[in-house]
Amino acid sequence: xxxxxxxxxxxxxxxxxxxxxxxxxxxxxxxxxxxxxxxxxxxxxxxxxxxxxxxxxxxxxxxxxxxxxxxxxxxxxxxxxxxxxxxxxxxxxxxxxxxxxxxxxxxxxxxxxxxxxxxxxxxxxxxxxxxxxxxxxxx
Numbered sequence: 001x002x003x004x005x006x007x008x009x010x011x012x013x014x015x016x017x018x019x020x021x022x023x024x025x026x027x028x029x030x031x032x033x034x035x036x037x038x039x040x041x042x043x044x045x046x047x048x049x050x051x052x053x054x055x056x057x058x059x060x061x062x063x064x065x066x067x068x069x070x071x072x073x074x075x076x077x078x079x080x081x082x083x084x085x086x087x088x089x090x091x092x093x094x095x096x097x098x099x100x101x102x103x104x105x106x107x108x109x110x111x112x113x114x115x116x117x118x119x120x121x122x123x124x125x126x127x128x129x130x131x132x133x134x135x136x137x138x139x
Contacts, residue, residue: 003018003035003036003037003039003040003043003055004016004018004063005017005018005019005036005055005056005057005063006018006019007063008056008085008088010081010084010085010088011077011080011081011084013059013064013065013067014064014065015056015057015058015059015064015065015081015085016036016056016057016062016063016064017036017054017055017056017057017085018036018039018043018053018054018055018056019052019053019054019055019089020043020047020052020053021046021047021050021051021052021053022050022052023050023051023052024050024051024052024094024095024118025051025052025053025054025086025089025091025093025094025095026046026051026052026053026054026094026095026096026097027054027055027082027085027086027094027095027096027097027117028042028043028053028054028055028097028098029056029058029082029096029097029098029099029102029103029105029106030055030057030058030061030098030099030100030102031098031099031100031101031102031103031124032061032100032101032102033061034061034062034099034100034102035057035061035062035063036055036056036057036062037062038099039053039055043055051095054085054086054089054091054094056081056082056085058078058081058082058102058105059072059073059077059078059081060072060073075104075105075108076108078105079105079108079109079112079113082105082109083109083113083116086116092116093115093116093117093118094116094117094118095117095118095119095120095121096109096110096117096118096119096120096121097120097121097123098120098121098122098123099123099124099125100123100124100125101125103122103123103124103125104125106120106122107120107122107125
């Protein structure tokens with residue numbers, strides 16, 4: 001399930017992007033296997049606090065296109081989608097909040113495009129280097 005929003009053409013595909021409210025922009029990135037519906041309880045609070053919420057269904061999820069091919073889901077590509085959404089909305093800087101798998105994209109965005117984000121809040125996932133140094137393996 002997804003929250004229907006604006007259908008935006010981003011990097012050659014269509015992304016469903018929910019845009020609500022006015023004020024300082026906040027970009028919300030969902031995790032796996034979710035959609036922007038994840039944020040349904042949070043969005044009204046952010047809008048009431050005076051923020052503009054931008055919550056895309058990331059490629060392959062919700063009402064967004066799901067292009068075939070593993071190369072279409074590389075982290076760099078998904079991060080470029082998020083930046084392209086901000087560009088399409090003429091937003092030069094936003095707060096960034098991301099959950100679960102989306103938090104990994106958030107860490108990439110914060111590190112690669114630091115001038116585009118006022119702040120970054122990761123929910124349920126720590127910094128990738130913390131996992132590498134702890135020696136965790138997925139089996």
